[in-house]
Amino acid sequence: MAGAGPMLEDLPWLPPPPDGFGGLCREAGSADTLKRLARHRLSLNQLFTLAGAWRRLDVDSRAAAGLRALHVGIIGGATMVLLPDALAASGLRRGLELSVDITPFGQFAQSTLAMPAAWARPADIVILMLDQAALPWCSPVARPDSPVEEAIASVRAAIDDVRAWHQGPLVVTTLAAPAVPFLGSADLADATSPLVTRREVNRVLGALAAAGDIQLLDLAGLAAAVGGERWHDEAAWATGKLAVAPRHVPLFCDVVARLLAAMVGRMGKALVLDLDNTLWGGVVGDDGVEGLVLGPGDPAGESFAAMQHVVRDLRDRGIVLAIASKNDHAIALDAIANHPEMVLREPDFAVIRANWNDKAGNIREIATELELGLESLVFVDDNPVERAFVRDRLPEVNVVELPDDPALFARTLLWSGAFESLGLTEADRKRADQYRANVARRTLSRSTVSIDDFLVTLEMKAEVGPFRSVDLKRIAQLLQRSNQFNLTTRRRSEQEVAAVMGDPGFWTLQVRLADRFGDNGLISLVICAAQGNTWRIDTWVMSCRVLGRRVEDLVLDRILAGCKAADADTLEGVYIPTPRNGLVADHYRALGFAPADAACQGQSLAEEAQVWRLPVASSAPRTPPITVVETA
Amino acid sequence: MNARATTLERINAVMAETFDRDGLRVTRGTTASDVEQWDSLSHIRLILAIEMEFGLTFSSLEASGLANVGELVDMIDRKSG
Numbered sequence: 001m002a003g004a005g006p007m008l009e010d011l012p013w014l015p016p017p018p019d020g021f022g023g024l025c026r027e028a029g030s031a032d033t034l035k036r037l038a039r040h041r042l043s044l045n046q047l048f049t050l051a052g053a054w055r056r057l058d059v060d061s062r063a064a065a066g067l068r069a070l071h072v073g074i075i076g077g078a079t080m081v082l083l084p085d086a087l088a089a090s091g092l093r094r095g096l097e098l099s100v101d102i103t104p105f106g107q108f109a110q111s112t113l114a115m116p117a118a119w120a121r122p123a124d125i126v127i128l129m130l131d132q133a134a135l136p137w138c139s140p141v142a143r144p145d146s147p148v149e150e151a152i153a154s155v156r157a158a159i160d161d162v163r164a165w166h167q168g169p170l171v172v173t174t175l176a177a178p179a180v181p182f183l184g185s186a187d188l189a190d191a192t193s194p195l196v197t198r199r200e201v202n203r204v205l206g207a208l209a210a211a212g213d214i215q216l217l218d219l220a221g222l223a224a225a226v227g228g229e230r231w232h233d234e235a236a237w238a239t240g241k242l243a244v245a246p247r248h249v250p251l252f253c254d255v256v257a258r259l260l261a262a263m264v265g266r267m268g269k270a271l272v273l274d275l276d277n278t279l280w281g282g283v284v285g286d287d288g289v290e291g292l293v294l295g296p297g298d299p300a301g302e303s304f305a306a307m308q309h310v311v312r313d314l315r316d317r318g319i320v321l322a323i324a325s326k327n328d329h330a331i332a333l334d335a336i337a338n339h340p341e342m343v344l345r346e347p348d349f350a351v352i353r354a355n356w357n358d359k360a361g362n363i364r365e366i367a368t369e370l371e372l373g374l375e376s377l378v379f380v381d382d383n384p385v386e387r388a389f390v391r392d393r394l395p396e397v398n399v400v401e402l403p404d405d406p407a408l409f410a411r412t413l414l415w416s417g418a419f420e421s422l423g424l425t426e427a428d429r430k431r432a433d434q435y436r437a438n439v440a441r442r443t444l445s446r447s448t449v450s451i452d453d454f455l456v457t458l459e460m461k462a463e464v465g466p467f468r469s470v471d472l473k474r475i476a477q478l479l480q481r482s483n484q485f486n487l488t489t490r491r492r493s494e495q496e497v498a499a500v501m502g503d504p505g506f507w508t509l510q511v512r513l514a515d516r517f518g519d520n521g522l523i524s525l526v527i528c529a530a531q532g533n534t535w536r537i538d539t540w541v542m543s544c545r546v547l548g549r550r551v552e553d554l555v556l557d558r559i560l561a562g563c564k565a566a567d568a569d570t571l572e573g574v575y576i577p578t579p580r581n582g583l584v585a586d587h588y589r590a591l592g593f594a595p596a597d598a599a600c601q602g603q604s605l606a607e608e609a610q611v612w613r614l615p616v617a618s619s620a621p622r623t624p625p626i627t628v629v630e631t632a
Numbered sequence: 633m634n635a636r637a638t639t640l641e642r643i644n645a646v647m648a649e650t651f652d653r654d655g656l657r658v659t660r661g662t663t664a665s666d667v668e669q670w671d672s673l674s675h676i677r678l679i680l681a682i683e684m685e686f687g688l689t690f691s692s693l694e695a696s697g698l699a700n701v702g703e704l705v706d707m708i709d710r711k712s713g
Contacts, residue, residue, distance in 0.1 A: 022648070022649055022652065022654065023654065026652075026654070043680075043681065043684065044677050044680055044681070045649050045650050045677050045680075045681050046649075048652070048677065049649070049652050052652055081673050082673070082676065082677070234692075235689075235690075235691060235692040235695070236692075238692040239692050239695050239696060240676055242676070246676050246677065246679075246680040247680055247683075247684075
């Protein structure tokens with residue numbers, strides 16, 4: 001809709017709901033399934049469907065779900081009938097089981113004087129909604145009849161009245177700026193303007209919150225972020241006297257739920273970050289430290305720097321930082337230490353897990369090292385496959401959805417509310433350092449979980465076939481660019497690739513990979529040289545973006561099929577070490593090859609080259625869960 | 633939603649979601665009193681869901697005062713031009 005990207009009311013920090021959401025809710029027999037379904041960007045209807053499904057669960061399932069039960073009473077003057085179900089469903093997203101009582105339209109004053117008659121029982125937390133039906137001078141379009149002092153007095157009186165019968169936590173909403181100007185640009189200079197009245201009331205509320213008397217629910221900030229023109233929906237007000245316009249209810253309820261969660265201590269405490277294309281542009285293992293996009297002079301570089309500034313601000317207010325990145329550890333540390341535009345440096349992170357293990361395992365270890373529960377971890381990664389994997393494996397972790405545009409990363413992370421805070425303490429400011437100091441330097445056994453079940457859900461489809469002329473430019477680019485998953489680092493130019501394609505002594509393979517998140521493009525290349533009954537793998541490269549997807553198994557199956565068709569009985573792999581390709585040092589051993597003596601081969605090889613051998617006849621197909629489409 | 637689905641078919645899908653009833657079928661003659669779950673509260677959600685499905689906004693005058701589903705279909709078709 002808006003040019004700046006997804007809008008707040010779309011909850012862009014959550015992934016879109018799965019197809020057939022209603023049916024999934026109705027069929028869900030477990031609290032865990034419904035908790036997972038809650039963590040999507042749900043429409044108002046979907047929130048209602050989810051709340052209904054939750055109510056139909058038996059009491060034991062609900063009690064065993066590990067949620068914090070809270071009974072919330074909302075006092076307002078406007079119509080709030082949409083809020084109980086929408087809020088209950090939004091609470092599931094934040095570890096809360098909310099039951100909600102509201103007050104009827106037009107009964108604000110009565111409802112503050114004593115516990116509302118309609119309420120089932122005393123509320124754990126009361127929310128006071130200051131709206132135009134509660135306090136007539138709050139109309140977004142009319143000038144208040146009473147001066148500022150009387151407006152403040154009426155708000156104080158409402159708070160005092162509630163305090164007389166409710167001693168628990170009390171949440172009070174701030175007042176949104178008026179929808180329309182009164183004088184115009186001079187409104188701030190006029191002591192009787194609606195704008196000044198609201199500012200003064202909000203100032204008083206801020207002071208009460210700072211003194212610990214109330215918690216703020218900042219509708220003024222929310223309305224400003226959404227845009228006053230959209231927030232104040234005169235048609236919705238005229239039609240239903242609704243406290244919150246229907247289209248803003250999902251956002252409003254998410255903001256309320258995150259506040260309530262923070263009030264019972266359920267907020268993010270640690271931020272686990274990916275590196276490549278999340279904190280900087282590019283892949284450091286392939287592009288090198290000097291090739292990273294970060295800092296001034298480039299739009300993407302500016303965006304990644306802004307993201308780092310936001311992350312550092314989070315650290316400064318007590319959020320513990322960690323890294324889970326598929327990278328060579330030394331290369332990742334080199335970039336963090338030595339890139340001149342890095343805002344975050346190694347001491348900012350309590351734990352750095354840069355390796356080739358799967359991220360769910362790494363995140364689990366990070367939680368153990370920090371001695372934090374998985375539910376207090378927030379994970380940020382630009383790669384949708386990694387996000388889906390972690391959501392699948394570790395449903396407790398809050399995985400923030402990110403838009404494609406890095407310029408929107410910081411905004412999305414902050415508006416996700418993952419780190420909602422009720423106010424800063426001195427302990428908050430020191431916490432990140434303490435965690436870093438506390439992390440024990442112990443070696444943990446790497447959890448090796450089978451990932452085939454997850455890979456199936458990716459619905460991967462590979463297009464395989466010999467090098468194609470139309471792809472010549474892309475083939476040469478991939479050969480030039482790949483450093484990490486590159487067995488021999490032979491850099492062939494376009495002309496040299498074309499020569500290979502025309503030479504019957506060579507067999508070539510190119511792989512394109514698509515999955516349910518989109519097309520990854522050309523991701524792997526192989527060149528084999530036939531020498532009698534032996535095939536030697538001259539070149540094997542793969543994009544690190546598809547690591548851990550068993551593409552290498554698929555490629556080996558294709559090579560072996562090629563060998564058999566050509567009556568070759570032996571397959572040889574060559575690994576030539578470079579400073580950057582340590583990732584594949586064990587590649588051939590992992591695929592079942594045995595070490596061979598390089599010297600006895602006819603072709604001259606560099607001294608450091610390692611030759612591996614696999615008998616074609618005895619190799620069973622590895623058949624990874626990838627659908628194969630042949631191209632000519 | 634299939635772009636070629638008729639307005640009534642798309643309304644049927646929205647209603648099934650709004651009233652949490654798979655396979656709910658309404659016709660041009662259907663009124664709120666014919667559908668058990670169609671009350672003033674769910675009507676608000678219905679209007680919002682229709683606005684989002686068809687990418688349009690109803691005025692305060694349009695959202696109320698519809699006699700039956702047929703009038704809703706006609707109004708959507710008129711607004712979608």
